[in-house]
Amino acid sequence: MLTLKDIHTFYDKIEALKGVSLTVNEGEIVTLIGTNGAGKTTTLKTISGVHKPRQGEIIFEGRRIDQLPAHEVTKLGIAQSPEGRKIFGRMSVRENLEMGAFGRNDKDQIRKDFTRVLDLFPRLNERLNQPGGTLSGGEQQMLAIGRALMSRPRVLLLDEPSMGLAPVLVDHIFAIIKEINQQGTTVLLVEQNALMALAVANRGYVIQTGVVVMEDTAKNLRENEMVQKTYLGID
Amino acid sequence: MTSGLRSAFNFGLLGGVVAWHACLVGMVESFSERRLIGETVELSYVWLVGIVLLIGYLKARNVQAPGIAVFHSIVSGATIGAALTLLALLTSVFNLRDIFPFASPRLVELLTLERGIADALGLLFPILGGAVLGAAAGGLALAPPIWRRTITVALLVTVLIGLLRDIFAAIVPRDVVSLIFTSRGLLPMGALVVFVVSGALTWLIGTFGLPGISTDASSASRSVATPWKYAYLGFGVLFLLTFPLWGKLFLSNVANFIGLYIIMALGLSLVIGFAGMLDLGFVAFFAIGAYTMAILTSPKIGTFTLTFWQALPFSMLFAFLSGVVLGLPVLRMRGDYLAIATLGFGEIIRILALSNFLKPYMGGAQGITSVARPEIAGFVISKPEPFYYIVLIGCVVAWFVAARLKHSRLGRAWMAIREDEDVAQAMGINRVETKLLAFAIGAILGGMSGAFFAGLVGSVVPKSFELLVSINVLAVIIVGGMGSLPGVLVGALVLVGLPELLREFAEYRMLVYGAVLVVMMLFRPEGLWPEAVRKRELHKDETSAPQRVTTSVTASTTPSVKD
Numbered sequence: 001m002l003t004l005k006d007i008h009t010f011y012d013k014i015e016a017l018k019g020v021s022l023t024v025n026e027g028e029i030v031t032l033i034g035t036n037g038a039g040k041t042t043t044l045k046t047i048s049g050v051h052k053p054r055q056g057e058i059i060f061e062g063r064r065i066d067q068l069p070a071h072e073v074t075k076l077g078i079a080q081s082p083e084g085r086k087i088f089g090r091m092s093v094r095e096n097l098e099m100g101a102f103g104r105n106d107k108d109q110i111r112k113d114f115t116r117v118l119d120l121f122p123r124l125n126e127r128l129n130q131p132g133g134t135l136s137g138g139e140q141q142m143l144a145i146g147r148a149l150m151s152r153p154r155v156l157l158l159d160e161p162s163m164g165l166a167p168v169l170v171d172h173i174f175a176i177i178k179e180i181n182q183q184g185t186t187v188l189l190v191e192q193n194a195l196m197a198l199a200v201a202n203r204g205y206v207i208q209t210g211v212v213v214m215e216d217t218a219k220n221l222r223e224n225e226m227v228q229k230t231y232l233g234i235d
Numbered sequence: 236m237t238s239g240l241r242s243a244f245n246f247g248l249l250g251g252v253v254a255w256h257a258c259l260v261g262m263v264e265s266f267s268e269r270r271l272i273g274e275t276v277e278l279s280y281v282w283l284v285g286i287v288l289l290i291g292y293l294k295a296r297n298v299q300a301p302g303i304a305v306f307h308s309i310v311s312g313a314t315i316g317a318a319l320t321l322l323a324l325l326t327s328v329f330n331l332r333d334i335f336p337f338a339s340p341r342l343v344e345l346l347t348l349e350r351g352i353a354d355a356l357g358l359l360f361p362i363l364g365g366a367v368l369g370a371a372a373g374g375l376a377l378a379p380p381i382w383r384r385t386i387t388v389a390l391l392v393t394v395l396i397g398l399l400r401d402i403f404a405a406i407v408p409r410d411v412v413s414l415i416f417t418s419r420g421l422l423p424m425g426a427l428v429v430f431v432v433s434g435a436l437t438w439l440i441g442t443f444g445l446p447g448i449s450t451d452a453s454s455a456s457r458s459v460a461t462p463w464k465y466a467y468l469g470f471g472v473l474f475l476l477t478f479p480l481w482g483k484l485f486l487s488n489v490a491n492f493i494g495l496y497i498i499m500a501l502g503l504s505l506v507i508g509f510a511g512m513l514d515l516g517f518v519a520f521f522a523i524g525a526y527t528m529a530i531l532t533s534p535k536i537g538t539f540t541l542t543f544w545q546a547l548p549f550s551m552l553f554a555f556l557s558g559v560v561l562g563l564p565v566l567r568m569r570g571d572y573l574a575i576a577t578l579g580f581g582e583i584i585r586i587l588a589l590s591n592f593l594k595p596y597m598g599g600a601q602g603i604t605s606v607a608r609p610e611i612a613g614f615v616i617s618k619p620e621p622f623y624y625i626v627l628i629g630c631v632v633a634w635f636v637a638a639r640l641k642h643s644r645l646g647r648a649w650m651a652i653r654e655d656e657d658v659a660q661a662m663g664i665n666r667v668e669t670k671l672l673a674f675a676i677g678a679i680l681g682g683m684s685g686a687f688f689a690g691l692v693g694s695v696v697p698k699s700f701e702l703l704v705s706i707n708v709l710a711v712i713i714v715g716g717m718g719s720l721p722g723v724l725v726g727a728l729v730l731v732g733l734p735e736l737l738r739e740f741a742e743y744r745m746l747v748y749g750a751v752l753v754v755m756m757l758f759r760p761e762g763l764w765p766e767a768v769r770k771r772e773l774h775k776d777e778t779s780a781p782q783r784v785t786t787s788v789t790a791s792t793t794p795s796v797k798d
Contacts, residue, residue: 048661049660050657050660050661069660069665069667070657070660070661070666071661071662071663071664071665071666074660074661074662074663075663079661082657082658082661086655086657086658088651088655088658089654090650090654091650091651091654095647098647099647099651099659100662102644102647102648102651102662102663103662103663103664104663147662151662151663
């Protein structure tokens with residue numbers, strides 16, 4: 001469904017991605033794990049069109065998207081919940097969700113998706129008219145995911161949804177990610193919390209300094225010695 | 236000395252520095268003959284009294300216990316007074332006039348109440364006066380809010396009416412004039428009447444609210460009963476429509492300039508307030524609108540001789556195009572960089588107009604004269620009074636455009652761009668198109684204002700399009716309240732209207748202007764009529780207290796984590 005072929009992305013002269021290739025199949029949860037600065041966020045930003053790759057191809061449903069502007073990529077059905085949540089702090093929760101559906105015109109369907117998001121995150125329902133910036137960290141994360149879902153994406157890109165959240169909330173968020181996936185949305189999940197990520201994912205990629213070093217099913221990665229040592233903290 | 240007293244003393248020193256400054260730049264001496272009330276209250280003292288009251292008030296607000304608060308403001312006030320006594324002494328002992336021309340014997344007389352420094356009472360006068368005023372300010376700070384507002388408003392209104400005597404005298408019937416005014420200011424009786432009436436009105440409105448308007452204290456939202464809504468609306472419309480009839484030439488002129496600034500500020504509000512792009516060169520579009528009008532209509536240039544109405548769409552069109560031209564290269568810039576780039580653009584237009592190279596087309600430093608006046612049904616509109624209606628219509632159109640855009644799809648997109656450009660794109664917003672439209676639509680309004688300006692004044696010269704215009708428009712938006720449309724009106728009234736009315740202070744205009752801006756940003760950063768959201772943001776600590784209670788209650792049942 002979504003394929004990256006030998007992607008090289010640069011920040012000026014620094015090569016952040018040195019030939020990343022990965023595939024996400026329809027219906028899967030795929031996770032990309034790695035340490036700080038490995039290139040996880042850059043990979044997502046390259047897919048969503050915020051950064052253009054200097055080399056390589058990104059193919060989404062048979063179509064090259066690597067040179068499309070970001071807003072076009074969104075319209076094709078790839079939505080992103082960015083790192084650090086980045087909700088619109090001055091807009092209300094409702095307005096944030098409405099912004100998520102900005103590229104759409106199908107009003108009836110938008111209303112249905114709105115209800116669906118509020119069903120997934122009942123907490124947001126209680127705070128619809130509150131400015132986004134006054135939500136707690138966990139609520140903001142829910143809002144960021146909900147906002148991404150409002151574009152009715154075929155693929156949902158999640159960047160560090162567990163960042164800065166209490167363990168109880170992390171469990172909750174991951175349970176919802178699984179639910180979203182079961183409702184039919186393909187998920188590409190970028191995480192530092194490898195333990196949680198590998199628990200919900202079907203397959204995983206391990207990225208190190210801009211290169212994919214390992215690729216396997218989530219189960220195999222969990223049992224892999226190197227992954228255990230480096231990312232799961234098991235000796 | 237306790238830390239509290241030291242703080243009171245420091246407040247006093249601060250006030251003393253401000254008071255010295257006011258004295259040495261001549262704000263006191265120059266206005267010693269300017270009588271506000273009767274033969275005794277001179278404008279010269281108003282500044283100093285104002286400084287003491289303000290400092291005393293701020294100091295008292297700073298202290299918890301009432302008795303100590305008043306005591307501290309007395310100390311602050313007396314300190315300011317002592318600073319002035321010192322100034323009087325220094326001025327008489329040393330000859331400071333080489334450096335400060337206003338450090339004159341006349342200043343000493345004013346500071347010592349005409350007694351001179353030889354008289355102990357004369358020397359004590361500033362200190363005593365400062366202490367008394369400090370006590371008054373302290374009392375005012377402790378008074379219940381309704382009384383505080385009543386007295387402050389009444390004082391300000393009285394001073395303002397005294398200042399604007401000539402303007403009011405021209406408007407109200409002659410019999411009333413002789414009752415209230417002297418030939419230069421207010422009669423003592425008149426001042427009392429004005430004070431009492433304005434105070435009573437403020438008190439009544441503060442206590443009972445305006446008829447038909449219920450203010451819900453908890454949500455701070457206002458609802459207006461329908462019949463009253465129409466009454467207020469009707470009154471407002473009537474006021475605006477009849478303005479030139481009783482406002483006469485002078486006030487119509489002032490109103491026209493306010494109107495031109497309102498149109499410009501609405502345009503700039505789209506760019507800065509809505510889309511969050513700091514444009515410091517907005518005068519460029521004003522200039523382009525004005526020059527387009529002049530070039531297309533003036534026989535002095537002679538290439539085209541269109542009428543005002545034929546040229547108006549071109550003014551707006553060229554402003555629009557220049558908005559796109561400016562927008563394209565600076566799209567990638569953010570914040571400070573954008574500000575500098577636009578600043579440059581504003582200057583380029585003015586320098587082009589000034590250049591000898593383009594003199595045959597744009598008139599050089601002499602500018603272009605004989606710009607066409609608008610003509611309606613055979614009548615040529617060249618006087619400010621009828622022109623007022625054209626400006627008024629322009630304002631209404633600009634307001635309508637801005638208000639509709641604010642809540643449109645495009646308005647939402649601007650808002651998202653302002654908050655976070657990258658995320659906005661991820662929502663499917665076309666960044667290039669959205670930002671360009673903000674620039675270009677804003678530019679159209681700027682161009683319209685410029686075209687009106689050219690038609691109103693009848694000539695354009697490069698000097699009218701200096702950087703200061705950009706700064707003024709920006710200040711109008713900020714003082715009014717960023718992103719708020721009613722704020723633009725209030726801002727323009729205060730920052731354009733007042734300086735026009737107070738022409739006699741032209742020399743000190745920038746000084747006062749600067750001081751007002753600094754004070755505004757310190758005490759009311761959200762502007763005079765802010766957007767609800769922004770007000771909430773900037774006064775978080777005051778409003779978040781009750782919220783904290785609710786979150787701690789929910790925290791016990793559901794986990795909520797603040798990052």
